[in-house]
Amino acid sequence: MSNFTGSNKKINTSIFKPLSVFLAFRYVRSRHGHGFSTFISASSTLGIALGTMVLIVALSAMNGFERELANKLLSIVPHAELISVDEPISNWPLNVKRIASNPEVIAAAPVINLTGMMQHKSQLKALEIRGVDVQLETLVSDIESYMVEGSWHALSGSSVSKKINDTIATEQVGNGIVIGAGVAKKLAVKLGDKVQILLPPSSHKSEINDLNNQNLFSAPVKRQVEIVGIFKFGGTVDETLAYISLTQAAEIKGYQNNEAQGIRIKIENVFSAPSVARSIAANFNHYVYIMDWTRTQGHLFNDIQMVRMVMFIVLVLVIAVASFNIVSTLIMAVNDKKGDIAILKTMGASHKLIMLTFIYQGLVNGLLGTAIGGFLGVLLALNLSDIVVFIENIFTLKVLSADVYFIDHIPSQLNMSDVYITIVTALLMSLVATIYPAWRATKIEPAQVLGQL
DSSP: OHHHHHHHHHHHHHHHSOHHHHHHHHHHHHHTTOHHHHHHHHHHHHHHHHHHHHHHHHHHHHHHHHHHIIIIIHHHSOSEEEEESSSOBSSHHHHHHHHHTSTTEEEEEEEEEEEEEEEETTEEEEEEEEEEOHHHHHHHOOGGGGEEEEOGGGGGOEEEEEEETTEEEEEEEOOEEEEEHHHHHHHTOOTTOEEEEEEOOOTTTOOOEEETTEEEOOOOEEEEEEEEEEEOOOTTHHHHEEEEEHHHHHHHHTOOTTOBSEEEEEESSGGGHHHHHHHHHHTOSSOEEEEEHHHHTHHHHHHHHHHHHHHHHHHHHHHHHHHTHHHHHHHHHHHHTHHHHHHHHHTTOOHHHHHHHHHHHHHHHHHHHHHHHHHHHHHHHHTHHHHHHHHHHHHTOOSSOTTTSSOSSOOOOOOHHHHHHHHHHHHHHHHHHHHHHHHHHHTOOHHHHHHHO
Protein backbone atom coordinates (compact mmCIF):
# COMPACT_ATOMS: atom_id res chain seq x y z
CA MET A 1 0.00 0.00 0.00
CA SER A 2 2.83 2.36 0.89
CA ASN A 3 4.57 1.58 -2.38
CA PHE A 4 1.38 2.39 -4.31
CA THR A 5 1.03 5.66 -2.46
CA GLY A 6 4.65 6.50 -3.03
CA SER A 7 4.33 5.79 -6.72
CA ASN A 8 1.31 8.09 -6.90
CA LYS A 9 3.30 10.85 -5.25
CA LYS A 10 6.11 10.31 -7.72
CA ILE A 11 3.71 10.46 -10.65
CA ASN A 12 2.12 13.68 -9.35
CA THR A 13 5.53 15.23 -8.85
CA SER A 14 6.63 14.37 -12.37
CA ILE A 15 3.40 15.77 -13.82
CA PHE A 16 3.29 19.06 -11.97
CA LYS A 17 6.99 19.61 -11.40
CA PRO A 18 9.31 17.99 -13.96
CA LEU A 19 12.67 16.97 -12.53
CA SER A 20 14.56 19.14 -15.02
CA VAL A 21 12.63 22.24 -13.89
CA PHE A 22 13.16 21.34 -10.23
CA LEU A 23 16.92 20.92 -10.73
CA ALA A 24 17.16 24.10 -12.81
CA PHE A 25 15.57 26.28 -10.12
CA ARG A 26 17.63 24.58 -7.44
CA TYR A 27 20.84 25.36 -9.34
CA VAL A 28 19.70 28.97 -9.86
CA ARG A 29 19.16 29.38 -6.11
CA SER A 30 22.44 27.69 -5.26
CA ARG A 31 24.30 30.06 -7.61
CA HIS A 32 23.77 32.99 -5.26
CA GLY A 33 26.78 33.52 -3.09
CA HIS A 34 29.26 32.67 -5.85
CA GLY A 35 30.54 36.18 -6.54
CA PHE A 36 31.84 35.99 -10.12
CA SER A 37 29.14 33.60 -11.34
CA THR A 38 26.45 35.81 -9.83
CA PHE A 39 27.97 38.91 -11.47
CA ILE A 40 28.02 37.29 -14.94
CA SER A 41 24.44 36.08 -14.51
CA ALA A 42 23.24 39.51 -13.34
CA SER A 43 25.05 41.27 -16.20
CA SER A 44 23.38 39.05 -18.79
CA THR A 45 19.95 39.67 -17.24
CA LEU A 46 20.60 43.42 -17.06
CA GLY A 47 21.86 43.53 -20.66
CA ILE A 48 18.81 41.69 -21.99
CA ALA A 49 16.49 43.95 -19.99
CA LEU A 50 18.25 47.11 -21.18
CA GLY A 51 18.30 46.05 -24.84
CA THR A 52 14.64 45.00 -24.76
CA MET A 53 13.57 48.24 -23.07
CA VAL A 54 15.49 50.54 -25.42
CA LEU A 55 14.33 48.63 -28.52
CA ILE A 56 10.66 48.96 -27.53
CA VAL A 57 11.10 52.69 -26.81
CA ALA A 58 13.00 53.29 -30.07
CA LEU A 59 10.40 51.49 -32.20
CA SER A 60 7.62 53.43 -30.46
CA ALA A 61 9.40 56.72 -31.22
CA MET A 62 9.73 55.74 -34.90
CA ASN A 63 6.03 54.88 -34.96
CA GLY A 64 5.33 58.30 -33.46
CA PHE A 65 7.31 60.08 -36.17
CA GLU A 66 5.46 58.12 -38.86
CA ARG A 67 2.14 59.13 -37.29
CA GLU A 68 3.17 62.81 -37.18
CA LEU A 69 4.35 62.58 -40.78
CA ALA A 70 0.97 61.24 -41.88
CA ASN A 71 -1.21 63.41 -39.65
CA LYS A 72 0.61 66.74 -39.53
CA LEU A 73 3.05 67.22 -42.39
CA LEU A 74 0.66 65.70 -44.90
CA SER A 75 -2.15 67.86 -43.54
CA ILE A 76 -0.91 70.75 -45.69
CA VAL A 77 1.36 68.93 -48.14
CA PRO A 78 -0.82 67.60 -50.98
CA HIS A 79 -1.30 63.83 -50.95
CA ALA A 80 -1.40 63.92 -54.74
CA GLU A 81 -1.57 66.49 -57.52
CA LEU A 82 -2.47 66.35 -61.17
CA ILE A 83 -0.56 69.20 -62.85
CA SER A 84 -1.26 70.24 -66.43
CA VAL A 85 1.57 69.54 -68.85
CA ASP A 86 0.81 72.37 -71.27
CA GLU A 87 -2.63 73.91 -71.50
CA PRO A 88 -4.52 74.70 -68.27
CA ILE A 89 -7.26 72.39 -67.06
CA SER A 90 -10.58 73.78 -68.24
CA ASN A 91 -13.82 73.63 -66.26
CA TRP A 92 -12.07 72.69 -63.04
CA PRO A 93 -15.30 72.65 -60.95
CA LEU A 94 -16.59 69.68 -62.97
CA ASN A 95 -13.24 67.86 -62.83
CA VAL A 96 -12.96 68.44 -59.08
CA LYS A 97 -16.44 67.01 -58.59
CA ARG A 98 -15.60 63.91 -60.63
CA ILE A 99 -12.36 63.25 -58.75
CA ALA A 100 -14.00 63.80 -55.35
CA SER A 101 -16.58 61.11 -56.24
CA ASN A 102 -13.81 58.47 -56.14
CA PRO A 103 -14.38 56.32 -53.01
CA GLU A 104 -10.68 56.53 -52.07
CA VAL A 105 -10.63 60.34 -52.30
CA ILE A 106 -11.71 62.56 -49.41
CA ALA A 107 -11.71 65.86 -51.32
CA ALA A 108 -10.21 67.70 -54.29
CA ALA A 109 -9.42 71.36 -54.99
CA PRO A 110 -7.91 73.46 -57.81
CA VAL A 111 -4.44 74.97 -57.58
CA ILE A 112 -2.14 77.25 -59.54
CA ASN A 113 1.52 76.98 -58.58
CA LEU A 114 3.77 80.00 -58.90
CA THR A 115 7.40 80.55 -58.04
CA GLY A 116 8.70 84.01 -57.39
CA MET A 117 10.24 86.53 -55.03
CA MET A 118 8.70 88.66 -52.33
CA GLN A 119 10.21 92.09 -51.78
CA HIS A 120 9.82 94.40 -48.80
CA LYS A 121 12.06 97.44 -48.82
CA SER A 122 15.54 96.06 -49.53
CA GLN A 123 14.77 92.49 -48.44
CA LEU A 124 14.03 89.68 -50.90
CA LYS A 125 12.75 86.15 -50.22
CA ALA A 126 12.16 83.30 -52.67
CA LEU A 127 8.72 81.76 -52.35
CA GLU A 128 6.53 78.98 -53.60
CA ILE A 129 3.14 80.63 -54.07
CA ARG A 130 -0.05 78.62 -54.36
CA GLY A 131 -3.16 80.07 -55.90
CA VAL A 132 -6.07 78.30 -54.23
CA ASP A 133 -9.81 78.40 -53.89
CA VAL A 134 -10.30 79.64 -50.33
CA GLN A 135 -13.27 77.39 -49.56
CA LEU A 136 -12.18 74.18 -51.28
CA GLU A 137 -8.61 74.42 -50.00
CA THR A 138 -9.81 73.89 -46.42
CA LEU A 139 -11.17 70.48 -47.52
CA VAL A 140 -7.78 69.20 -48.74
CA SER A 141 -5.55 71.09 -46.30
CA ASP A 142 -5.58 72.02 -42.61
CA ILE A 143 -3.71 75.28 -43.23
CA GLU A 144 -6.52 77.29 -41.63
CA SER A 145 -5.86 75.66 -38.23
CA TYR A 146 -2.25 76.89 -38.30
CA MET A 147 -3.13 80.57 -38.73
CA VAL A 148 -1.60 82.67 -35.94
CA GLU A 149 -2.45 86.13 -37.27
CA GLY A 150 -5.16 87.40 -39.57
CA SER A 151 -7.78 85.28 -41.28
CA TRP A 152 -7.55 82.60 -43.92
CA HIS A 153 -10.83 83.67 -45.50
CA ALA A 154 -9.46 87.18 -45.99
CA LEU A 155 -7.76 85.76 -49.11
CA SER A 156 -11.09 85.76 -50.91
CA GLY A 157 -11.15 89.56 -50.70
CA SER A 158 -13.34 92.01 -48.86
CA SER A 159 -15.95 94.54 -49.77
CA VAL A 160 -14.77 98.12 -49.37
CA SER A 161 -17.24 101.03 -49.45
CA LYS A 162 -16.10 104.24 -51.12
CA LYS A 163 -17.87 107.59 -51.40
CA ILE A 164 -17.75 108.98 -54.93
CA ASN A 165 -19.68 112.19 -55.75
CA ASP A 166 -21.95 111.74 -52.75
CA THR A 167 -22.64 108.17 -53.85
CA ILE A 168 -21.50 105.14 -51.86
CA ALA A 169 -20.00 102.43 -54.12
CA THR A 170 -18.86 98.94 -53.10
CA GLU A 171 -15.57 97.63 -54.48
CA GLN A 172 -14.32 94.04 -54.10
CA VAL A 173 -10.66 93.94 -53.07
CA GLY A 174 -8.80 90.63 -53.46
CA ASN A 175 -5.06 91.24 -53.48
CA GLY A 176 -4.28 89.53 -50.19
CA ILE A 177 -1.55 87.01 -49.44
CA VAL A 178 -1.04 84.56 -46.58
CA ILE A 179 2.60 83.87 -45.70
CA GLY A 180 4.51 81.67 -43.28
CA ALA A 181 5.94 82.93 -40.00
CA GLY A 182 9.47 82.33 -41.32
CA VAL A 183 8.84 84.59 -44.32
CA ALA A 184 7.38 87.29 -42.07
CA LYS A 185 10.44 87.12 -39.81
CA LYS A 186 12.88 87.20 -42.72
CA LEU A 187 11.26 90.24 -44.34
CA ALA A 188 10.35 91.90 -41.03
CA VAL A 189 6.72 92.35 -42.07
CA LYS A 190 3.49 92.14 -40.13
CA LEU A 191 -0.21 91.85 -40.75
CA GLY A 192 -1.53 94.63 -43.01
CA ASP A 193 1.85 95.48 -44.60
CA LYS A 194 2.04 95.99 -48.34
CA VAL A 195 4.69 93.92 -50.14
CA GLN A 196 5.61 93.31 -53.75
CA ILE A 197 5.85 89.91 -55.42
CA LEU A 198 7.98 89.39 -58.52
CA LEU A 199 6.91 86.56 -60.79
CA PRO A 200 8.17 85.23 -64.13
CA PRO A 201 5.99 86.32 -67.05
CA SER A 202 3.24 83.95 -68.09
CA SER A 203 3.75 81.99 -71.28
CA HIS A 204 0.33 83.27 -72.35
CA LYS A 205 1.42 86.90 -72.00
CA SER A 206 5.16 86.99 -72.52
CA GLU A 207 6.50 88.31 -75.75
CA ILE A 208 10.06 88.17 -77.00
CA ASN A 209 11.25 91.37 -78.57
CA ASP A 210 13.86 91.16 -81.26
CA LEU A 211 16.22 94.12 -81.18
CA ASN A 212 19.45 94.14 -83.23
CA ASN A 213 19.17 90.34 -83.61
CA GLN A 214 19.21 89.89 -79.83
CA ASN A 215 16.40 88.22 -77.84
CA LEU A 216 15.26 90.29 -74.88
CA PHE A 217 12.86 88.59 -72.49
CA SER A 218 9.92 90.34 -70.89
CA ALA A 219 10.31 91.93 -67.49
CA PRO A 220 9.01 90.00 -64.47
CA VAL A 221 5.40 90.44 -63.45
CA LYS A 222 5.05 92.71 -60.43
CA ARG A 223 2.11 92.67 -58.06
CA GLN A 224 1.55 94.61 -54.88
CA VAL A 225 -0.24 92.53 -52.29
CA GLU A 226 -1.31 92.97 -48.71
CA ILE A 227 -0.47 90.49 -45.96
CA VAL A 228 -3.85 89.32 -44.66
CA GLY A 229 -2.68 86.29 -42.69
CA ILE A 230 0.36 84.58 -41.19
CA PHE A 231 0.53 80.85 -40.46
CA LYS A 232 3.01 78.92 -38.34
CA PHE A 233 3.43 75.26 -39.18
CA GLY A 234 7.06 74.54 -38.39
CA GLY A 235 10.14 73.58 -40.35
CA THR A 236 11.02 74.87 -43.79
CA VAL A 237 7.35 75.18 -44.78
CA ASP A 238 7.10 78.47 -42.87
CA GLU A 239 10.01 79.90 -44.86
CA THR A 240 9.04 78.88 -48.37
CA LEU A 241 5.27 78.82 -48.73
CA ALA A 242 2.63 81.50 -49.40
CA TYR A 243 -0.98 81.50 -50.59
CA ILE A 244 -2.97 83.83 -52.82
CA SER A 245 -6.49 83.50 -54.19
CA LEU A 246 -7.12 81.36 -57.26
CA THR A 247 -8.61 84.36 -59.06
CA GLN A 248 -5.50 86.43 -58.50
CA ALA A 249 -3.21 83.59 -59.61
CA ALA A 250 -5.30 82.96 -62.73
CA GLU A 251 -5.05 86.65 -63.65
CA ILE A 252 -1.26 86.50 -63.26
CA LYS A 253 -1.04 83.36 -65.42
CA GLY A 254 -3.47 84.73 -67.99
CA TYR A 255 -6.03 81.94 -67.50
CA GLN A 256 -9.66 82.19 -68.48
CA ASN A 257 -12.61 81.72 -66.15
CA ASN A 258 -12.73 78.25 -64.48
CA GLU A 259 -9.23 77.34 -65.66
CA ALA A 260 -6.61 75.95 -63.28
CA GLN A 261 -3.10 74.58 -63.54
CA GLY A 262 -3.74 71.49 -61.44
CA ILE A 263 -5.99 69.70 -58.99
CA ARG A 264 -4.95 68.77 -55.46
CA ILE A 265 -6.27 65.52 -54.03
CA LYS A 266 -6.68 64.40 -50.43
CA ILE A 267 -6.68 60.60 -50.16
CA GLU A 268 -8.13 58.36 -47.45
CA ASN A 269 -4.99 56.20 -47.10
CA VAL A 270 -1.94 58.40 -47.60
CA PHE A 271 0.32 55.41 -48.27
CA SER A 272 -1.78 54.42 -51.28
CA ALA A 273 -1.45 57.90 -52.82
CA PRO A 274 0.78 56.85 -55.77
CA SER A 275 -1.58 54.10 -56.97
CA VAL A 276 -4.73 56.18 -56.43
CA ALA A 277 -3.24 59.16 -58.28
CA ARG A 278 -2.27 56.94 -61.24
CA SER A 279 -5.74 55.41 -61.45
CA ILE A 280 -7.38 58.86 -61.39
CA ALA A 281 -4.99 60.22 -64.03
CA ALA A 282 -5.71 57.23 -66.30
CA ASN A 283 -9.35 58.29 -66.48
CA PHE A 284 -8.65 62.03 -66.60
CA ASN A 285 -9.50 63.91 -69.79
CA HIS A 286 -6.33 65.99 -69.74
CA TYR A 287 -2.62 65.35 -70.19
CA VAL A 288 -1.12 65.83 -66.70
CA TYR A 289 1.94 65.18 -64.59
CA ILE A 290 1.21 62.86 -61.68
CA MET A 291 2.71 64.07 -58.41
CA ASP A 292 2.32 62.61 -54.93
CA TRP A 293 3.80 63.19 -51.48
CA THR A 294 6.22 60.25 -51.78
CA ARG A 295 8.13 62.28 -54.40
CA THR A 296 8.20 65.56 -52.50
CA GLN A 297 8.32 64.39 -48.88
CA GLY A 298 9.03 60.67 -49.29
CA HIS A 299 12.64 61.10 -48.15
CA LEU A 300 11.37 61.78 -44.64
CA PHE A 301 9.44 58.51 -44.57
CA ASN A 302 12.42 56.64 -46.04
CA ASP A 303 14.71 58.19 -43.43
CA ILE A 304 12.38 57.02 -40.65
CA GLN A 305 12.34 53.49 -42.08
CA MET A 306 16.13 53.45 -42.41
CA VAL A 307 16.64 54.67 -38.84
CA ARG A 308 14.14 52.09 -37.62
CA MET A 309 16.04 49.29 -39.37
CA VAL A 310 19.45 50.46 -38.14
CA MET A 311 18.24 50.85 -34.55
CA PHE A 312 16.55 47.45 -34.64
CA ILE A 313 19.73 45.73 -35.86
CA VAL A 314 21.97 47.53 -33.36
CA LEU A 315 19.74 46.89 -30.38
CA VAL A 316 19.15 43.26 -31.35
CA LEU A 317 22.94 42.86 -31.37
CA VAL A 318 23.01 44.38 -27.86
CA ILE A 319 20.46 41.77 -26.77
CA ALA A 320 22.53 39.07 -28.50
CA VAL A 321 25.70 40.08 -26.67
CA ALA A 322 23.84 40.08 -23.36
CA SER A 323 22.23 36.75 -24.17
CA PHE A 324 25.54 35.09 -24.91
CA ASN A 325 26.74 36.00 -21.45
CA ILE A 326 24.44 33.14 -20.53
CA VAL A 327 26.97 30.85 -22.22
CA SER A 328 29.65 31.85 -19.71
CA THR A 329 27.23 31.46 -16.81
CA LEU A 330 26.12 27.99 -17.85
CA ILE A 331 29.63 26.74 -18.65
CA MET A 332 30.69 27.71 -15.13
CA ALA A 333 27.54 26.04 -13.79
CA VAL A 334 28.29 22.84 -15.71
CA ASN A 335 31.87 22.76 -14.40
CA ASP A 336 30.60 23.39 -10.88
CA LYS A 337 27.95 20.66 -11.10
CA LYS A 338 30.02 17.92 -12.74
CA GLY A 339 29.61 15.71 -9.70
CA ASP A 340 25.84 16.13 -9.69
CA ILE A 341 25.66 15.38 -13.41
CA ALA A 342 27.77 12.25 -12.99
CA ILE A 343 25.56 10.98 -10.15
CA LEU A 344 22.40 11.69 -12.14
CA LYS A 345 23.76 9.79 -15.14
CA THR A 346 24.68 6.79 -12.98
CA MET A 347 21.11 6.83 -11.64
CA GLY A 348 19.80 6.60 -15.20
CA ALA A 349 19.17 10.24 -16.07
CA SER A 350 18.83 10.70 -19.82
CA HIS A 351 20.73 13.18 -21.94
CA LYS A 352 17.43 14.98 -22.55
CA LEU A 353 16.88 15.47 -18.79
CA ILE A 354 20.37 16.89 -18.23
CA MET A 355 20.18 19.10 -21.30
CA LEU A 356 16.75 20.48 -20.37
CA THR A 357 17.96 21.17 -16.83
CA PHE A 358 20.64 23.58 -18.01
CA ILE A 359 18.47 25.04 -20.78
CA TYR A 360 15.82 25.94 -18.19
CA GLN A 361 18.52 27.34 -15.91
CA GLY A 362 19.79 29.61 -18.68
CA LEU A 363 16.30 30.65 -19.73
CA VAL A 364 15.69 32.06 -16.26
CA ASN A 365 18.05 34.93 -17.17
CA GLY A 366 16.33 35.46 -20.50
CA LEU A 367 12.83 35.36 -19.05
CA LEU A 368 13.72 37.66 -16.17
CA GLY A 369 15.55 40.17 -18.38
CA THR A 370 12.82 40.13 -21.03
CA ALA A 371 10.06 40.60 -18.46
CA ILE A 372 11.81 43.53 -16.78
CA GLY A 373 12.83 45.13 -20.07
CA GLY A 374 9.38 44.63 -21.63
CA PHE A 375 7.59 46.17 -18.65
CA LEU A 376 9.92 49.18 -18.45
CA GLY A 377 9.90 49.60 -22.24
CA VAL A 378 6.10 49.72 -22.40
CA LEU A 379 5.98 52.10 -19.43
CA LEU A 380 8.54 54.47 -20.97
CA ALA A 381 6.99 54.29 -24.45
CA LEU A 382 3.56 55.26 -23.12
CA ASN A 383 5.01 58.28 -21.29
CA LEU A 384 7.93 59.17 -23.57
CA SER A 385 6.65 62.60 -24.60
CA ASP A 386 6.02 63.67 -20.98
CA ILE A 387 9.41 62.34 -19.88
CA VAL A 388 11.22 64.29 -22.61
CA VAL A 389 9.31 67.47 -21.68
CA PHE A 390 10.27 66.94 -18.02
CA ILE A 391 13.96 66.55 -18.96
CA GLU A 392 13.77 69.65 -21.20
CA ASN A 393 12.35 71.69 -18.31
CA ILE A 394 15.04 70.51 -15.90
CA PHE A 395 17.99 71.20 -18.21
CA THR A 396 16.36 74.15 -20.04
CA LEU A 397 17.02 72.69 -23.49
CA LYS A 398 14.96 71.84 -26.56
CA VAL A 399 15.38 68.42 -28.17
CA LEU A 400 13.44 69.32 -31.33
CA SER A 401 13.02 72.88 -32.54
CA ALA A 402 9.83 73.77 -34.43
CA ASP A 403 11.86 76.23 -36.50
CA VAL A 404 13.85 73.33 -37.98
CA TYR A 405 11.51 70.34 -37.79
CA PHE A 406 7.78 70.11 -38.42
CA ILE A 407 7.19 69.08 -34.80
CA ASP A 408 8.58 70.38 -31.50
CA HIS A 409 8.27 67.22 -29.36
CA ILE A 410 9.31 63.57 -29.36
CA PRO A 411 6.23 61.60 -30.43
CA SER A 412 5.56 58.03 -29.34
CA GLN A 413 3.08 55.40 -30.47
CA LEU A 414 3.26 51.97 -28.86
CA ASN A 415 2.35 49.05 -31.11
CA MET A 416 1.97 45.76 -29.29
CA SER A 417 3.27 43.93 -32.35
CA ASP A 418 6.65 45.63 -31.78
CA VAL A 419 6.58 44.48 -28.14
CA TYR A 420 5.82 40.90 -29.15
CA ILE A 421 8.55 40.83 -31.80
CA THR A 422 11.11 42.24 -29.35
CA ILE A 423 10.22 39.80 -26.57
CA VAL A 424 10.21 36.77 -28.90
CA THR A 425 13.56 37.83 -30.38
CA ALA A 426 15.12 38.18 -26.92
CA LEU A 427 13.77 34.82 -25.77
CA LEU A 428 14.94 33.04 -28.91
CA MET A 429 18.45 34.44 -28.48
CA SER A 430 18.45 33.37 -24.83
CA LEU A 431 17.37 29.89 -25.88
CA VAL A 432 20.07 29.62 -28.55
CA ALA A 433 22.70 30.72 -26.00
CA THR A 434 21.79 27.81 -23.67
CA ILE A 435 22.09 25.01 -26.22
CA TYR A 436 25.89 24.63 -26.37
CA PRO A 437 26.56 24.61 -22.59
CA ALA A 438 23.63 22.22 -22.06
CA TRP A 439 25.01 19.93 -24.76
CA ARG A 440 28.43 20.07 -23.07
CA ALA A 441 26.80 18.85 -19.86
CA THR A 442 25.59 15.67 -21.57
CA LYS A 443 29.16 14.81 -22.63
CA ILE A 444 30.46 14.46 -19.07
CA GLU A 445 31.64 10.90 -18.34
CA PRO A 446 30.53 9.71 -14.89
CA ALA A 447 33.52 7.35 -14.48
CA GLN A 448 36.07 10.10 -14.99
CA VAL A 449 34.30 12.59 -12.73
CA LEU A 450 33.49 10.16 -9.91
CA GLY A 451 37.04 8.80 -10.00
CA GLN A 452 38.35 12.30 -9.22
CA LEU A 453 36.03 12.86 -6.24
